[in-house]
Amino acid sequence: MSLVHQIVVLFRFQLRDEVRTGEVAAVVIPFGAIALLVIPMAIGIETTLLARVGPGLFWAVVLLFGVVVTQRRTASTGQAHHDALTLLGVDPAARFAATALASGVLLLVFEVALGLVTIVLYDPLLTGWAWLGLVLPLVAAGLAMLGTIAGFVADGRGPLAPLLVAPLAIPILLGAAQATEGLVQGAGILRWILMLALVDVLLALAGVLTARPLEGPST
Amino acid sequence: MPEGPIVDVHGIALRRPGALILRDVTLRVAPGEAVGLFGANGSGKSTLLRVLATLEKPSSGWGTVLGAAVGTGAAEMVRTRIALVAHEPALRENLTLEENLRLVAALSGRHDEDAAEALAAVGLAGARHRRAAVCSNGMRRRAEFARVALIGPDLLLLDEAHVGLDPAAGILVEEMVERTTSRGGAAVLVSHERERVREIISRSVTLSDGRLEETP
Amino acid sequence: MTRPIEIAAAGTMLTALVAGLVVPPDAIQGDLQRIMYVHVPSAWLAYLAFAVTLASSIAHLVNRDLKWDRRAGASAEVGVVFTGLALATGMIWGKPVWGVWWTWDARLVLTAAMFFVYLAYLALRRSVDDPVVRGRRTAVFGIVAAVQIPLVHFSVVWWRSLHQPPTVLRPGEPQIDPPLLFALVMGVVAFTILYAALFRRRVELAEVEDALVTGVAVGEAVAGAAVVEPGGGGR
Numbered sequence: 001m002s003l004v005h006q007i008v009v010l011f012r013f014q015l016r017d018e019v020r021t022g023e024v025a026a027v028v029i030p031f032g033a034i035a036l037l038v039i040p041m042a043i044g045i046e047t048t049l050l051a052r053v054g055p056g057l058f059w060a061v062v063l064l065f066g067v068v069v070t071q072r073r074t075a076s077t078g079q080a081h082h083d084a085l086t087l088l089g090v091d092p093a094a095r096f097a098a099t100a101l102a103s104g105v106l107l108l109v110f111e112v113a114l115g116l117v118t119i120v121l122y123d124p125l126l127t128g129w130a131w132l133g134l135v136l137p138l139v140a141a142g143l144a145m146l147g148t149i150a151g152f153v154a155d156g157r158g159p160l161a162p163l164l165v166a167p168l169a170i171p172i173l174l175g176a177a178q179a180t181e182g183l184v185q186g187a188g189i190l191r192w193i194l195m196l197a198l199v200d201v202l203l204a205l206a207g208v209l210t211a212r213p214l215e216g217p218s219t
Numbered sequence: 220m221p222e223g224p225i226v227d228v229h230g231i232a233l234r235r236p237g238a239l240i241l242r243d244v245t246l247r248v249a250p251g252e253a254v255g256l257f258g259a260n261g262s263g264k265s266t267l268l269r270v271l272a273t274l275e276k277p278s279s280g281w282g283t284v285l286g287a288a289v290g291t292g293a294a295e296m297v298r299t300r301i302a303l304v305a306h307e308p309a310l311r312e313n314l315t316l317e318e319n320l321r322l323v324a325a326l327s328g329r330h331d332e333d334a335a336e337a338l339a340a341v342g343l344a345g346a347r348h349r350r351a352a353v354c355s356n357g358m359r360r361r362a363e364f365a366r367v368a369l370i371g372p373d374l375l376l377l378d379e380a381h382v383g384l385d386p387a388a389g390i391l392v393e394e395m396v397e398r399t400t401s402r403g404g405a406a407v408l409v410s411h412e413r414e415r416v417r418e419i420i421s422r423s424v425t426l427s428d429g430r431l432e433e434t435p
Numbered sequence: 436m437t438r439p440i441e442i443a444a445a446g447t448m449l450t451a452l453v454a455g456l457v458v459p460p461d462a463i464q465g466d467l468q469r470i471m472y473v474h475v476p477s478a479w480l481a482y483l484a485f486a487v488t489l490a491s492s493i494a495h496l497v498n499r500d501l502k503w504d505r506r507a508g509a510s511a512e513v514g515v516v517f518t519g520l521a522l523a524t525g526m527i528w529g530k531p532v533w534g535v536w537w538t539w540d541a542r543l544v545l546t547a548a549m550f551f552v553y554l555a556y557l558a559l560r561r562s563v564d565d566p567v568v569r570g571r572r573t574a575v576f577g578i579v580a581a582v583q584i585p586l587v588h589f590s591v592v593w594w595r596s597l598h599q600p601p602t603v604l605r606p607g608e609p610q611i612d613p614p615l616l617f618a619l620v621m622g623v624v625a626f627t628i629l630y631a632a633l634f635r636r637r638v639e640l641a642e643v644e645d646a647l648v649t650g651v652a653v654g655e656a657v658a659g660a661a662v663v664e665p666g667g668g669g670r
Contacts, residue, residue, distance in 0.1 A: 001326065001327075001328060006326065009322065009325040009326055010326075013311070013314065013318070013322045013325075016314065016318065017311050017313050017314055020313040020314065020350075021313045074311075074313070077311065078307060078309075079305075079307070080305045080306070080307040080308060080309040081309045081310065081311060083269075083272070083274050083303060083305065083309065084303070084309035084323070084366070085326070086274060086298065087272065087274070087298045087299065087301055087302065087303060087370075088298075088299060088323065088326040088327060088370075089295075089298055089299045089326070090326060146579075146583075149575070149576075149579055150576075152572075152575075153559065153572045153573075153575055153576050154559065154562065154572075155562075155563075155572070157562045160555075160558055160559065160562055163551075163554070163555045163558055164555045164558075164559060164576060166551065166555075167548050167549075167551035167552045167555060167587070168552065168579070168580060168583040168584075168587070170548055170587045170590060170591065171583065171586040171587055171589070171590040174590040174591065174593075174594050175590060178593075178594060178597070191593065195586070195589070195590055195593075198586065199583075199586055202582050202583070202586070203579075203582075203583075205582075206578065206579045206582050207579075210496075210575040210578060210579065213496050213571060213574070213575065214571060214572065214575050216274075216275075216571075234649070235565070236564060236565050236566065236648045236649045236650070237648060237649060237650045238650070
């Protein structure tokens with residue numbers, strides 16, 4: 001039973017579980033969307049203002065509300081199921097990777113959905129759309145891994161996981177927001193894309209290496 | 220066919236914050252044995268099962284489970300030969316019974332058809348497309364037995380397996396234990412219902428004050 | 436019972452206080468600049484305390500000894516206080532210069548981020564009762580945080596370097612004449628000794644807290660040595 005096989009199996013079933021449960025689609029996406037709707041009520045609705053702050057607000061909402069995606073019900077399981085998987089020989093690193101991967105996919109969906117809402121409500125100026133095709137998955141991956149680790153460590157205690165994620169997600173937020181702004185200004189965004197990629201690589205390593213120590217006193 | 224004792228542990232102690240759950244547990248289970256584990260509520264029976272399942276590391280003590288030294292990295296190697304049926308079912312609530320079993324099959328290198336077969340063998344063929352969340356406790360427990368059948372363990376650990384089962388389904392427990400022991404494996408059953416379990420077990424032990432005693 | 440280190444801390448703090456008040460004021464910023472004698476040592480300690488937390492977290496994951504977890508937690512608690520102090524003094528220093536409490540100066544933002552990481556870490560510690568579980572989880576978070584912090588640092592510095600107006604007057608590095616340098620060094624030394632004294636007390640307190648929760652005194656072994664061997668292992 002190779003590690004990759006375990007990851008694929010767990011990923012598939014976790015995703016199926018989430019699609020069946022529908023929490024991300026029915027709850028988290030609307031929650032993020034309503035944030036985007038409500039904010040102009042607080043800061044003003046002039047078209048030029050909104051067009052300028054739109055992209056930045058999008059990323060802020062993705063980061064702060066997106067954490068909820070990683071804390072969804074189907075991202076964690078009861079003790080019995082956890083034990084059953086352990087006895088089936090599931091490697092803790094595989095468990096981390098599969099959960100993070102599922103979260104990443106769901107976050108990508110979250111981003112796309114909220115992106116559409118942002119375009120409608122804020123009418124931002126966006127050139128270089130193709131680069132977004134790179135930024136969106138990089139952000140989703142980083143946030144997914146950070147959120148997964150935070151979820152394991154906070155073990156379902158309410159707003160604790162979002163608190164753990166928020167300050168450490170600053171490089172992701174800055175990378176995404178600066179890259180997007182760079183697109184608008186036609187300025188170099190390569191350094192920010194590289195930063196996002198570096199964050200992802202380091203988080204992947206951290207997640208995999210800490211998966212086993214986190215598991216428990218069984219060895 | 221396993222060689223040597225299935226369980227051979229000595230002086231097992233387990234400490235949690237503020238309490239010594241297990242004090243000095245010594246247990247030897249030979250191939251083909253089915254041991255009944257009794258004791259008052261809160262005596263640590265479930266904890267002992269988890270130690271035997273290599274899911275918990277004892278604070279002290281030594282010995283082997285399926286030949287692997289308890290509390291060491293070697294214990295991980297034998298995990299796939301152990302099956303634990305705990306109080307709560309190990310099911311993902313929003314997956315169907317069949318999907319849950321397919322997950323187990325996929326992780327144990329079995330086929331999807333084996334999952335369907337296992338469900339049929341415990342009388343759940345008709346309910347296999349029901350989500351676990353809407354199944355009764357009895358059905359969920361039977362799905363757990365199907366899980367055990369898929370794994371085919373050398374060490375079977377049952378925690379109150381009879382709870383919520385009608386007598387007909389109780390036969391399934393007997394068959395499950397029989398299948399395991401006849402292949403040279405062993406079973407440890409925690410139960411409060413001595414009567415129901417008496418037919419199945421070959422001997423019994425009682426956990427009291429953190430220690431195990433043989434009971435007639 | 437007062438320890439030598441606590442006496443030393445009191446002594447050096449007093450000396451640093453006197454030095455800070457007695458040395459001549461800065462040529463440009465006047466007396467306002469004296470805040471530096473508190474601000475810089477605080478900031479230094481914020482990072483030192485975090486480094487100690489990180490090192491202790493790694494040590495804990497390596498050998499699972501709870502004493503490292505207690506040290507990590509103690510250092511974080513002391514660290515969060517100094518970080519808050521660094522933030523507060525930074526703001527007080529900046530207000531007369533810029534007219535606002537907060538500027539998006541890179542160092543200020545970084546210190547604020549650090550402050551929140553500390554708060555998150557401490558919140559995590561409080562959320563778990565079992566010291567063993569607490570040790571595991573906070574060690575993992577501590578290490579992940581340590582991996583991310585440099586990236587937080589770089590991203591914020593890059594970001595501000597893009598947007599920093601060239602002619603801003605920052606309460607940055609005033610000319611350090613020897614007397615002022617002495618006061619600054621005195622402050623760093625005093626604060627470091629204070630950190631060590633507070634750290635020591637906090638670790639002791641943590642030992643007592645853990646003993647209360649687990650019912651085991653620190654250092655006492657569980658009955659029977661934990662020797663695990665197949666077959667004929669002994670105790």
